[in-house]
Amino acid sequence: xxxxxxxxxxxxxxxxxxxxxxxxxxxxxxxxxxxxxxxxxxxxxxxxxxxxxxxxxxxxxxxxxxxxxxxxxxxxxxxxxxxxxxxxxxxxxxxxxxxxxxxxxxxxxxxxxxxxxxxxxxxxxxxxxxxxxxxxxxxxxxxxxxxxxxxxxxxxxxxxxxxxxxxxxxxxxxxxxxxxxxxxxxxxxxxxxxxxxxxxxxxxxxxxxxxxxxxxxxxxxxxxxxxxxxxxxxxxxxxxxxxxxxxxxxxxxxxxxxxxxxxxxxxxxxxxxxxx
Amino acid sequence: xxxxxxxxxxxxxxxxxxxxxxxxxxxxxxxxxxxxxxxxxxxxxxxxxxxxxxxxxxxxxxxxxxxxxxxxxxxxxxxxxxxxxxxxxxxxxxxxxxxxxxxxxxxxxxxxxxxxxxxxxxxxxxxxxxxxxxxxxxxxxxxxxxxxxxxxxxxxxxxxxxxxxxxxxxxxxxxxxxxxxxxxxxxxxxxxxxxxxxxxxxxxxxxxxxxxxxxxxxxxxxxxxxxxxxxxxx
Numbered sequence: 001x002x003x004x005x006x007x008x009x010x011x012x013x014x015x016x017x018x019x020x021x022x023x024x025x026x027x028x029x030x031x032x033x034x035x036x037x038x039x040x041x042x043x044x045x046x047x048x049x050x051x052x053x054x055x056x057x058x059x060x061x062x063x064x065x066x067x068x069x070x071x072x073x074x075x076x077x078x079x080x081x082x083x084x085x086x087x088x089x090x091x092x093x094x095x096x097x098x099x100x101x102x103x104x105x106x107x108x109x110x111x112x113x114x115x116x117x118x119x120x121x122x123x124x125x126x127x128x129x130x131x132x133x134x135x136x137x138x139x140x141x142x143x144x145x146x147x148x149x150x151x152x153x154x155x156x157x158x159x160x161x162x163x164x165x166x167x168x169x170x171x172x173x174x175x176x177x178x179x180x181x182x183x184x185x186x187x188x189x190x191x192x193x194x195x196x197x198x199x200x201x202x203x204x205x206x207x208x209x210x211x212x213x214x215x216x217x218x219x220x221x222x223x224x225x226x227x228x229x230x231x232x233x234x235x236x237x238x239x240x241x242x243x244x245x246x247x248x249x250x251x252x253x254x255x256x257x258x259x260x261x262x263x264x265x266x267x268x269x270x271x272x273x274x275x276x
Numbered sequence: 277x278x279x280x281x282x283x284x285x286x287x288x289x290x291x292x293x294x295x296x297x298x299x300x301x302x303x304x305x306x307x308x309x310x311x312x313x314x315x316x317x318x319x320x321x322x323x324x325x326x327x328x329x330x331x332x333x334x335x336x337x338x339x340x341x342x343x344x345x346x347x348x349x350x351x352x353x354x355x356x357x358x359x360x361x362x363x364x365x366x367x368x369x370x371x372x373x374x375x376x377x378x379x380x381x382x383x384x385x386x387x388x389x390x391x392x393x394x395x396x397x398x399x400x401x402x403x404x405x406x407x408x409x410x411x412x413x414x415x416x417x418x419x420x421x422x423x424x425x426x427x428x429x430x431x432x433x434x435x436x437x438x439x440x441x442x443x444x445x446x447x448x449x450x451x452x453x454x455x456x457x458x459x460x461x462x463x464x465x466x467x468x469x470x471x472x473x474x475x476x477x478x479x480x481x482x483x484x485x486x487x488x489x490x491x492x493x494x495x496x497x498x499x500x501x502x503x504x505x506x507x508x509x510x
Binding site for chain 2: 010011013014030035039044059060061062073074075076180181182183185186189204205206207208235237
């Protein structure tokens with residue numbers, strides 16, 4: 001019957017279209033990472049160098065640190081590359097990761113309206129805790145990632161360290177957006193609000209509006225990135241050899257130099273600090 | 277608005293420069309959504325026709341169900357397919373997550389109810405008109421459904437186009453099951469979302485304009501082909 005033939009050929013065409021150029025034999029690993037590394041353009045700079053050196057393609061899925069770790073917990077990634085030490089150590093302790101290695105750092109900054117209505121800049125613009133206290137005291141609009149990302153976790157730690165109980169202090173001034181770094185910055189730019197951001201995303205962010213850096217340089221604002229191989233004992237399909245190759249490369253001289261050489265407008269975004 | 281002006285200019289430059297990366301992204305978008313629509317038509321059109329012509333218990337419930345499923349949220353479909361295809365999920369062993377195939381599956385699920393519901397409407401109208409005639413010829417109901425499907429093939433192209441439009445425009449499902457991986461699963465809509473995240477609003481809007489232009493051209497081609505086919509075989 002004509003319909004059966006139509007049916008079969010349509011399915012065949014659909015199959016061809018869907019699978020057409022996935023190139024099943026291509027050698028690749030899947031890395032779950034953070035929006036900050038992807039959206040700052042670091043991976044676009046780093047990965048081609050690794051691919052050239054090793055012949056292994058790296059497929060990056062960029063999410064918040066919390067989601068990136070969850071993805072790896074389900075076995076959907078070979079390597080995680082994130083920035084939340086506490087969450088990373090928990091991941092290892094649960095047996096999902098083999099070993100955590102430090103790769104690089106950058107720092108968090110508080111971005112806010114140039115006019116700084118909350119006077120969060122303080123005396124020298126280097127005190128994150130005082131800055132947050134002033135924002136809370138004046139109820140100046142503040143945008144939070146609210147997405148369990150590494151930056152969100154850091155923000156919550158700073159509020160706590162500043163002695164502010166967010167659950168009580170929360171009000172219309174505190175906007176929980178549940179979005180990635182870029183979208184949250186877009187929201188902050190359109191509301192002229194304060195926000196905690198990572199420097200890399202801020203430097204490459206284009207829609208700044210009236211925003212500028214208000215607080216930076218506090219040693220507490222240090223933001224460490226780590227890399228972990230997903231445990232093949234938990235997920236046997238993990239590409240152990242190729243994943244380890246990527247980790248070895250990124251913590252060795254070649255990878256570290258590639259990280260250091262990534263600049264936007266002459267400014268270095270990430271500072272390699274792997275321990276040999 | 278400078279952003280709008282910038283965007284039109286950027287869009288034009290992107291197209292004029294015949295950027296190969298952009299071409300790759302557009303091609304993947306078309307491939308995935310076309311495959312998904314094809315599957316949706318193969319599955320959805322017979323279902324729609326049977327719902328229009330058939331008489332069986334639960335038919336009304338199914339009609340309401342398919343009409344309702346037209347409003348399936350893409351994010352929910354994405355999540356569902358993600359959990360199915362995830363290594364920890366029931367179909368994890370196939371390793372399909374973060375591949376174009378996964379995106380086709382998600383979009384096909386999203387689009388099938390649309391095609392089925394619209395097909396049912398078209399066929400129901402035809403059924404009302406030709407019912408007596410088909411009966412007098414002694415056609416069974418499934419035979420009648422097949423005949424009406426073939427008879428209404430030109431009208432049904434609209435159902436397919438509606439499905440295709442939904443598939444190519446959605447971002448929620450392909451973002452989750454595809455992962456927006458550069459060069460592998462990055463399509464037009466996820467690229468637009470990414471550029472918006474980076475705060476490059478003119479480029480994001482420019483890509484949007486390119487997407488709209490692509491969809492418009494496809495509809496124009498489909499319309500022309502339909503007219504030509506109708507004259508030839510109608």
